[in-house]
Amino acid sequence: MTKRWRILPYTVGPWILMAGPILASSPAPAHAVEVDEKIEEVYLTLEQALKIVFPRSEEVVPQKIILTPEQRRRIEAETGRPFAAAQVTVYVGKTKGQIDGYAMIVEEIGMYKPITSMVGVTPEGRVGEAAVMVYRESRGGDVRRKRFLNQYRGKRLSDPIRINRDIINVTGATLSVRSMNAQVRKALAVVHELFLQKGSP
Secondary structure, three states: OOOOOOOOEEEOOOOOOOOOOOOOOOOOOOEEEEEEOEEEEEEEOOHHHHHOOOOOOOEEEEEEOOOOOHHHHHHHHHHOOEEEEEEEEEEEEOOOOEEEEEEEEEEOOOOOEEEEEEEOOOOOOEEEEEEEEEEEEOOOOOHHOOHHHHOOOOOOOOOOEEEEOOOOOOOOHHHHHHHHHHHHHHHOOOHHHHHHOOOOO
């Protein structure tokens, strides 16, 4: 019997449709589109990315959360980067009422354009799966490959997550690697701030 996911609160069949960096309802092959003389490669839809991050979850619930100024300041302190978003969406994977983990769609600039990824975080505050959804540069796309992304699995906020510390660089893609490092740290910081601290909802 094929398992069907429930994605709340707005569903179309077993999957959610929502505005954001990705808006899709069915898998599609990667394709290239000219954007300001750069390339945009769409590798994963929202549905595909969520399946990678939550392969066994019975349901995935998107939670939109408005951040307080204090929360934003703490996230900035953890990431070492400005955090301008006043609201975030965190996807919560659940099975039989138990939380399997959390995930965020995150973006950071590579060389010229933002890289869009989904980063999963376990209930223990470690990186689960990370997947590149959209890549917008003509070079450096190797950061989407599993052998590179596997380096992030198990990382915590207390880890360096830096090139030549605990992340091996990709030749010719240094800026893309730095972008991925920042995305992973951002997802960890947001999930820790909103869900894993004492008193978090």
